[in-house]
Amino acid sequence: MSKYVLELEGITKEFPGVKALDNVHFNLKAGEIHALMGENGAGKSTFIKVITGVHSPTNGDMYLNGERVEFNNPKEAKKLGIAAIYQHVTNYPDLSITENIFMGHEKVIKWTRRIKWKEMHKEAKALLESLGSDLDPKTEMGSLSVAQQQIVEIAKSLSSQAKIIIMDEPTAALTHRESEELYKITERLRDEGVAIIFISHRFEDMYRLADRVTVLRDSQYIGSWDVDKIAHDQLIVAMVGREIKQLFPDKKNELGDELLRVEGLGQIGRFKDISFSLKQGEILGITGLVGAGRTELCQALFGIEPYDEGEVYFEGKKQIIKTPNDAMDLGIGYLPEDRQDQSLILQWEISRNISLSALESISKKGWLNTKKENDMAKDLAEKVDVKTNSVFNLANSLSGGNQQKVAVAKLLTTDLKVLIFDEPTKGVDVGAKSAIYQIMVDLAEAGYGIIMISSEMPEVIGLSDRIAVMCEGRVTRFLDKSNASQEVILQAAMSKEINDSKAG
């Protein structure tokens, strides 16, 4: 028997006109966690789809426990014990946990085909408990948090006796604490002999979990290493193909006058008693656990869901913001968290996307001036360095990082003074990340006031001048760049009561 549970040799996958995978090798041992890394568009997804039988490779061989296999469809892969858990959990939100776990392989009485509910609930409960979760299997899937849903997905793959589990960016939507839970579960699975392929953009994940790492770049296999035998810089070079000297650019500008001041802002059931101010050239980081009310606060400032109490002062004058137009007229812009759903129109050209919030400035009495539009789009696309050759390419032809750059370019079309970035580097690869950081620092130095919501600690600490930590709808602590550390932030984000009593 082979020492690897899964081996892939010289896998090539061609789509009409493109090679999505070019001669890729990979091997996986039982009981190991193997990280798969690479920039967006490096071929990771295609690679996973080959393993799970969604795509069949044009060339190359796949061996499972030393035997050559060929999958014609995902079902065959599933039968042989390969399961995948995706970043955007795919499930049936209106059905119960049990139904989700046993979807496709329900336990039935042989002749009458009646479903054995009791037995299924019991087994679901046992599976969840084995993963250290005390969820009731009768709960509706849709009422769970993303983290809980992922645990159910893992239980689902276990219930079908998976020996190889692929996790595609499972931590992308999780908070720090939830990620920690997931790490523990993953380690437990590994100890039980399950082989795990772990895909993530977070280096944290990889260092914490993986035994080995394989890097893909531009559809090609770059190499596999033991995690403790490759230096961080080397790994980045392998992924990006060039060196990134400094992820967080130096920010040395002086702060100017106060732009925005918020006093006692509140929205029923979401956040309460929020006060802060923002100066010209300042980057204010807002962090906290997912659900702490950060996004709600910023969307209230942008007029998406208006605040119920408190005051907003813009450049010293009291203002009322009820709609996004109010906010934009004042000079507040918002970069939404979900660029595909809330910011871009994917089936539109880049130029039309960029101009959408500034149609007034490219029109005369309501008539559009497309030449002006395309000139503006060209200038801004070049300014934020969107990797494309024409402003007429569609937004969905771009990778995640470049889509994000287009979303940033949209903010620069109008005359804004305060920019709110909501998780600006979510799902963005390391190359584009450093580019977005550079843009943010450039903007701050040009006099914009920037509010950045982020769950990624290094980003918050690396970029912000000041940091506001939120917990359960309140700001629990303000930190200066000088005294910020991961420990202090985490403490403030999780233990509201302690801080309250300190403050009181």
Add this chain to the structure above:
Amino acid sequence: MSTRIVSNIQKFTWKRFFLQWEWMLIALLVIIFTINSNISPYFLNYTSITDATMTFLDKAFIVFPMVMIMIMREIDISVGSTAALSSIVMATLYNAGVPMVIAIVACLLVGALCGFFNGYLLVKYRELSAVIVTLSTMILYRGIAYMILEDRSAGDFPDWFSYFGWGYVGGIPFILCLFVVLAIGFVLLLQKTTIGRRIYAVGSNPKASRFSGVKVDKIKLLVFTLAGLMAAITAIFLTSRMGSTRPNVANMYELDVIAMVALGGISTVGGKGKMLGAVLAVFVIGYLQFGLGLINIPAQMLLIVIGILLIVSVTVTNFRVTRKAPQRKAKKNQAKKVS
């Protein structure tokens, strides 16, 4: 960072120029004209053809706002009832002694109000679907029309009123002149103005539009009100041509209009399609009906032909969209390779 040159000049290609659904409709029109004029000597007769144009153009006014509504992923099936109610109000007011001009103004107002009410319901209760809301108002408006006039008819309009339905401007029917002027206006409105661009934005991604400062609710209200107003204009032409009105006029107009819009290449998933296509589709369906009628094809048969035409057009336009998908994917990967 590298300084990349991004092109802002779009090269003209004949392929893209001809890969437009509108050419298909023009071809259809040519085919219909050739076949019909070969089969029937009466088809290419000037009077008969203007006559036919006058009969099918009345409902075509509703096509303009319906295109906008369907681009915004909504639908309005109450337009037929709105037309009936506006027509009844106009006739009843006139018969009660109100001057005709004021009755016409009232007709337009009632139409606009009906449309505004649809829009208001949709904006106020966002979770409701447009099908259900306008189905309810479709029943409601028709009900009010019946309540006002019961099952009687109203008419005896002044002579000049018949000009709308029967008048000519230098040998061209007045209704055709107005339709063409409005068609040019609406084509420009949708393709060249900020409002048009915003309508496409709302249909393509309502949430992103809102986050980009597009006043989604205002635009919806405006367009639905416009639909009501256009239904009232339809009511004026229809009533003028018939000389009298009943509560059951303009029955099923909404379906005819939606059929024209769908044939025009406007996709129900929103954000796609052009005004010009719908305008051409009006003439395709109109002359097809006229031609089939000339060669004595029974009315039932006519429905079958139009039904099949619709199925074909809808599948073909959708096919166009799905066929482009793999190409886009290929481009996507190429773009990544370049980077």
